[in-house]
Amino acid sequence: MLGTGILQGMVETARNFVGSYTDEARLTTVEYPEQRIPLKEATRQFPFLVFDGSDPQAGLRCVACQICEKECPPQCIFIEKSKDKKPDYIGKPQFYPATFDIDISVCMSCQICVEVCPFEAIKMDNEFELSTTDRFGGLLTHKQQLAKPNEHYHKIHPTEAAEVDARLAADKAKAEAKAKTDADAKAKAAAEAKAKTAASPFPAIPVAAT
Amino acid sequence: MAGKLDQLFVALKHWAVGFFPEAWQPLVSILLSIVPIIAVFGGLFAITTVIERKGLGRIQNRLGPNRVGIPLTNIRLFGFGQFIADGIKALIKEDVVPRAADKVVHFLAPIALVVPVLLGYSVLPFGRNMVPIDLDAGLLFFFAVGAGTELSLFMAGWGSRNKYSLLGAMRAIAQMISYEMPLVLSGLAVVMITGTLSLPKIVEAQNAYTGTIAHWHVFTPWGLAGFILFIISSLAEANRSPFDMPEAESEIIAGYFVEYSGFKFALFFLGEYLGMFAVAGLGITLFLGGWTAPFSWLTWIPSWAWFMGKLVTIVAVFIWIRGTVPRLRADQLMNFAWKFMLPMALLNIVVAGLWHFTGREGWNMIVRWLVCAGILIVPYLLLGRALETKFVKRVYRYAS
Numbered sequence: 001m002l003g004t005g006i007l008q009g010m011v012e013t014a015r016n017f018v019g020s021y022t023d024e025a026r027l028t029t030v031e032y033p034e035q036r037i038p039l040k041e042a043t044r045q046f047p048f049l050v051f052d053g054s055d056p057q058a059g060l061r062c063v064a065c066q067i068c069e070k071e072c073p074p075q076c077i078f079i080e081k082s083k084d085k086k087p088d089y090i091g092k093p094q095f096y097p098a099t100f101d102i103d104i105s106v107c108m109s110c111q112i113c114v115e116v117c118p119f120e121a122i123k124m125d126n127e128f129e130l131s132t133t134d135r136f137g138g139l140l141t142h143k144q145q146l147a148k149p150n151e152h153y154h155k156i157h158p159t160e161a162a163e164v165d166a167r168l169a170a171d172k173a174k175a176e177a178k179a180k181t182d183a184d185a186k187a188k189a190a191a192e193a194k195a196k197t198a199a200s201p202f203p204a205i206p207v208a209a210t
Numbered sequence: 211m212a213g214k215l216d217q218l219f220v221a222l223k224h225w226a227v228g229f230f231p232e233a234w235q236p237l238v239s240i241l242l243s244i245v246p247i248i249a250v251f252g253g254l255f256a257i258t259t260v261i262e263r264k265g266l267g268r269i270q271n272r273l274g275p276n277r278v279g280i281p282l283t284n285i286r287l288f289g290f291g292q293f294i295a296d297g298i299k300a301l302i303k304e305d306v307v308p309r310a311a312d313k314v315v316h317f318l319a320p321i322a323l324v325v326p327v328l329l330g331y332s333v334l335p336f337g338r339n340m341v342p343i344d345l346d347a348g349l350l351f352f353f354a355v356g357a358g359t360e361l362s363l364f365m366a367g368w369g370s371r372n373k374y375s376l377l378g379a380m381r382a383i384a385q386m387i388s389y390e391m392p393l394v395l396s397g398l399a400v401v402m403i404t405g406t407l408s409l410p411k412i413v414e415a416q417n418a419y420t421g422t423i424a425h426w427h428v429f430t431p432w433g434l435a436g437f438i439l440f441i442i443s444s445l446a447e448a449n450r451s452p453f454d455m456p457e458a459e460s461e462i463i464a465g466y467f468v469e470y471s472g473f474k475f476a477l478f479f480l481g482e483y484l485g486m487f488a489v490a491g492l493g494i495t496l497f498l499g500g501w502t503a504p505f506s507w508l509t510w511i512p513s514w515a516w517f518m519g520k521l522v523t524i525v526a527v528f529i530w531i532r533g534t535v536p537r538l539r540a541d542q543l544m545n546f547a548w549k550f551m552l553p554m555a556l557l558n559i560v561v562a563g564l565w566h567f568t569g570r571e572g573w574n575m576i577v578r579w580l581v582c583a584g585i586l587i588v589p590y591l592l593l594g595r596a597l598e599t600k601f602v603k604r605v606y607r608y609a610s
Contacts, residue, residue, distance in 0.1 A: 002550075002594025006535060013269045013534045020268045029272050 041157055044124035046104045047113055049146045056147040061121035063094040068113035068122055076106035105139040120164045126156050216512045220339050243342040247331050255483040256293040262529045269533035300476035308370060308469050315369030319362050320474045323481035326358035330488040335410045337501045337514030348409040352492055353394055360386045363466050370469035378465020382456035388547035389446035395555035396439040399432050399562035400496045413500030422506045426499040431582040432562040437497040439555050444493060448486040450528060452535035455543060490524040550593050561585050
C-alpha cells in the first residue's frame with residue numbers, strides 16, 4: 001500500500017532518534033579533540049625519515065640517493081647530497097642528505113617514496129594534526145622535523161617495522177658474515193702466501209740481503 | 211486571568227499605541243504588528259536551524275552541533291549559540307557576484323523571495339484577535355503572494371548565468387507549479403465548508419466543541435485527506451526534502467542559489483524557512499483549528515501558545531520527514547503530483563460537497579462518515595497501486 005514504506009521509515013528514524021539519547025553505544029561518532037579513536041595500523045599521512053640510535057641527524061638511514069625525489073609524482077621532495085661520507089648501518093661509507101625537504105602541501109600521500117627506497121629510510125607517518133598559521137613556510141617540513149626515531153616507527157606500524165628490522169638485521173648479518181669470510185679468505189690467502197714463502201726452497205729474504 | 215493572558219499581546223500593543231499622538235497611531239499600530247512578526251519568526255528560524263541539525267544528527271545516531279555557546283566562557287548552551295556564529299559568518303563573508311551575471315536581477319532575487327513570504331504572514335491569525343490584517347479574501351491573498359516566490363527563484367536561477375542555477379530554477383518552477391494545484395485545491399475544500407475566504411472566520415468556524423472534542427477540520431474525512439495533501443504539497447512548495455530537487459546538492463550543487471554567497475545566501479535561507487513557517491501556519495489555520503484548543507478543558511491555555519505549539523510540532527514533523535525520506539527523481543515528482551495528488555485533491559472537493567449536504571444526526575452521521583471515507587480510501591488504494599507499479603526494480607538488459 002502506498003505510504004506504508006514511508007511510515008516504516010519514519011518509525012525507524014524515530015527509533016534512532018530516541019535510541020541515540022538512551023543508548024550510548026548507538027552513537028557512531030566521538031567528540032574529536034577530547035575523545036579519539038585509535039588509528040588503524042595502516043593509517044598513513046605524510047612521510048618521515050627514520051633514524052637509528054640517539055642522534056637524529058647522524059643516525060639517519062637516508063643516503064641521499066635521490067630515488068624518491070625522482071619518483072615522487074607531485075615532486076614535493078627536495079634533496080641536497082652531502083660532500084662527505086659517513087658509515088651506514090653496515091659500516092659502509094655513504095653520502096647523507098645535507099638538505100631533505102618535503103612540501104606537505106604538495107604531497108599526496110601516495111607512499112611511492114616509501115616503496116622505492118632501497119634503504120628503508122623513508123616511511124609514512126600517521127600524524128594528521130598539521131595545521132599551521134603560515135601556509136608557505138609552515139607546510140615545508142625540513143630534515144630536522146622529518147627525522148623520527150625507529151621506536152616511533154615501531155609504535156605506529158609495529159608489524160611493518162618488525163619486518164623491516166628483521167630484514168635490516170639479516171642484511172647486516174649477511175654483510176658481517178661476508179666481511180668475515182672475506183677477512184678469513186684474505187687471512188687464509190695471506191697465511192697461505194706466507195706459508196708458501198716459508199716453505200719455498202728460496203727464502204723470501206733474498207740472499208743478497210745477507 | 212486566562213482571558214488577560216490570552217489577550218496579553220493585544221493589550222500591550224494598545225497600551226504602547228496610546229503613547230503616540232492621534233495622527234501617528236495607525237502607523238505605529240502597523241509597525242507594532244510587523245516588528246514582532248519579524249522578530250518572533252526570525253528567532254524561530256534561528257532556533258529551527260539548530261534544532262534541525264541536532265534532530266537530523268540524532269536520527270543518524272550522531273550528536274549534532276553541541277559546542278557553540280557564549281564566547282570566551284565554558285558555557286555551551288547545548289550548541290544553541292550556533293546560529294549566532296552562522297549569522298556572523300554569513301555577514302562577514304565576501305559577496306561574490308559573477309561577472310556574467312545580470313547584476314540587478316541577481317541582487318533583487320533574495321529580496322523578491324523574502325518580501326512576499328513576509329507578506330503572507332500579514333493575514334495569518336496567530337491568536338484570538340491577533341491578525342495583522344483581517345482581509346475578507348485572506349486565503350486568496352496568501353496564495354497570491356505565495357505564488358510570487360516562484361518568480362524570485364527563477365530570477366536567481368536566470369540572473370546568475372550559470373547552468374546549474376538555471377537547471378535548478380527550471381526544476382523549481384516545474385515543481386512549484388505542479389504542487390501549487392493540489393495545495394490550492396486542498397484549501398478549497400475548507401472554503402466550501404466554511405463559506406468564507408477570511409482566515410479568522412475559518413478559525414472561528416472550528417472554534418466549537420461537540421462534547422469535549424473540537425470541530426477541527428482534520429477530524430473529518432475530507433479534512434484529514436485535505437490536511438495530508440496540504441502538508442505534502444507545502445513540503446514541495448517550501449522546497450524541503452523529499453522535494454528538495456531544485457537544490458539537490460549532490461546533482462546540481464545547490465540549484466538556483468549556487469552563485470549566492472554571504473548575506474544574500476543567508477537571505478535565501480531565511481526566505482525558505484519563513485516560507486515553510488508561513489505555509490505551516492496556513493495549514494494549522496485551515497485544518498488544525500488555528501489558535502483553538504483540541505479539547506474544551508484545555509481552553510485555559512492562551513490562544514497564541516496553541517498556535518505556536520502547533521507550528522513547532524509541524525516543523526518538527528517536517529524535520530523528521532527530512533531525516534527519513536530520500537529525494538525524489540524529477541519524473542517521480544511529476545508522476546506523484548499529476549497522477550496522485552491532483553486526482554485526490556479533486557476527489558476531496560467532491561467529498562467536501564457531499565459532506566456539506568448530508569445529514570448530521572444519528573444513523574445519517576455514520577452513513578456520511580462511511581461513504582465519505584470510502585470515496586477517499588478506495589481511490590487512494592487504486593491510485594497508490596498504479597503509482598507503485600512504476601517503481602519496479604530496474605532490469606539492466608545488457609549491463610548485468
